[in-house]
Amino acid sequence: MESAGVAAYVSRKKVTRRAFLKYCALMAAVLALPPSAIPAMVEKLQQGLRPAVIWLSFQECTGCTESLTRSYAPSIEALMFDYLSLDYHHTLQAAAGEAAEAARLETMRKFAGQYLLIVDGSIPAADNGVYSTMAGRTNLDVLRECAAEAAVIIAVGSCAAFGGLAAAAPNPTGAKSVEALMAEGRISRKPLVNLPGCPPLPLAISGVLAHFLTFGRLPDLDDLKRPLSIYGNTVHDRCSRYRYYQDEKFAEHFGDEGHRKGWCLYKLGCKGPVTHNACFIHKWNQGTSSPVEAGHPCLGCSEPGFWDKGGFYRSLDAEAISYSPVAESPDEAIEAGRQLYEDNCIYCHSADPTGFKTVPDKVPEVLRAGTVRAHRSFQFSDDQLDILGKYLNSQQ
Template sequence: MHSPALVTRLTEYGVSRRAFLKYCALVASILALPVSGIPALAEKLRQAARPAVIWLSFQECTGCTESLTRSYTPSIEELIFDLISLDYHHTLQAASGEAAEAARQETIQHHAGKYWLIVDGSIPTAADGVYSTIAGRTNLDMLREGVANAAIVIAVGSCAAFGGLAAAQPNPTGANSVAALMQAGLIATKPLVNLPGCPPLPMAISSLFAYLLAFERLPDLDALKRPLSIYGNSVHDRCSRYRYYAEEKFAKRFGDEGHRKGWCLYKLGCKGPVAHNACSLHQWNEGTSSPIEAGYPCIGCSEPDFWDKGSFYQSLDKAVQPVAPIGKTPDIAIETGQKLYTEHCVSCHAADPASFKTPAEDIPALLRSGSIRAHRRFELSDEQLDLLGKYFTAQQ
């Protein structure tokens, strides 16, 4: 059966023409469309039929669904659920058990080649995927079936896009992203859009829906298959604290004078310069704030492997020292250098410095020279720089 056009559904729910046009203007701004494109976007959405959507949740925390349901005005929450026909969703569906699975199968059969498949959560592959099952089937098996006849696949959240926290070392469940499974040939390759974030912005989800409905094609994507309209700039580029960065005014401890005055959080581990997202622009809680606005550094949750790049989680007991293997004496200098690298460097560099092109023995002198502007903010002593050098040498 052909789904009714969006404008018909909105009229039934009492959404006014003014509210609809206001929504179109907001979506157009998010998608970086010119003002002249608003009428065309509105007309396209008026004529759009609601696509069938299957939303699969695997190894996840339901945060992405929470983000979706907290979409804010102008009437975006209502519009999201009227833009699409959400036929299957573990959290939001009324049906359960056999009735829920029957609804999913019906959508796959009756809308083959046309439905959207949305995935949130990573997919475990270790031990034949037994770490997460639904209705007696592994996540991988269910995903393989859903992808086979999907028109488009949307990976919502960093778990589905990049593996997420479940894929953090040592990754006991063998957690994988949708893209990784496609590249490995474990599932069919289909048009894919990644919407990373832990969780992603509500506007990232709703604006993608609107774009797909209006233009019937994928938006411009970056190398990681993220929409450029949301992920094209770094958090740092649009940060409200950017002027303090330019003035080299940094908070050095939580609660110190700089922190209370709203200075740049870079020295507190902020990954804004290497994180690509629009949370500084669109913010959270009806546009009220963002983590940086609230005084906490960006953790780079929209980037791959952010969970293993340091300054995100630490041992609950810092006094506990790692135990060296039997017969091996721990090298305190190297361990200290590794700690310094984790605290000061991984915000911009790889977690493993073995890939550095500069010879390890030359790095301390390079840092002392002050020739690299980004490094001038660090206040490391000569002794600490020497310890870094020893760690680099051990890695290379």
């Protein structure tokens, strides 16, 4: 791909500097970075350093690529493809056959030890990997070759991260995740980040790439190698139906009165209480909605083995539920409110809320009304809004 920096690109496409700064601010917020990180992100992205990227697709459905192309706010996908050099991608590349493979090998030779390797889809490992091949070679063999000189590996989607649908019992192809193959010594061990989901959120993909381009390292990860900024909380914690769960108002059947009124979907098999993802914060289709908000129970698709754990309409055991309870004491309410403020508000407002311009008692009212466009993406329950107000009051 022809080399060109982001600064030149945004000028050519008539993307304003204001829009570009908003993009960088959004990426910082997605990654739970402090406001001080925004200038660093702007500077790095404008330098036009375009790392080479090889994207390998194995046992998958192309949903992860579809998710990537639906990044937004504004034209994130266009910006990404300009500040990254996407040298190899089955679905998006123009070349085919020998020309495509020659491009991959040339990138590996020219940028050995520097290129980013993105993998989506699980890797069949049974019977020497014969169940899926490309260019006459098994997926396992191609991955082994590409991983050897990669700087980092990003496993996009639940199939690459945990095995996904292809690894569901009885797993006839012996489908494995990237990490499992590393643990077995079948491919080189490299810095790895998992971005599970079926598919993952568009901003999870673009956010991790922006973080690596800015800081030269992967973001902070949990014990499953997922970015904490995206997967640190459960779907249940941020669910707009959360208050109905606490009030024990549940939809019993699809289309019944409770379902039409937006009540909790727990009894319909919702896995939100044990699923870590930011669906309710960043949503889908340019922030329009999420599956649970649209009336479908969470399948738990960003957790290991979700398919075999009854992702479709099998209720959780009561003791498996993990959620943030209602604060019973004033101190607990203030601490819970502080966490809400630091998780969501400090990217636009000061980390010190003592100078907050809006009267604390009015903050829950403003957020409930949805009159401020920048706040419409926040889906707090009534209880969460109340404890946020209590925290802000305590700081005055």
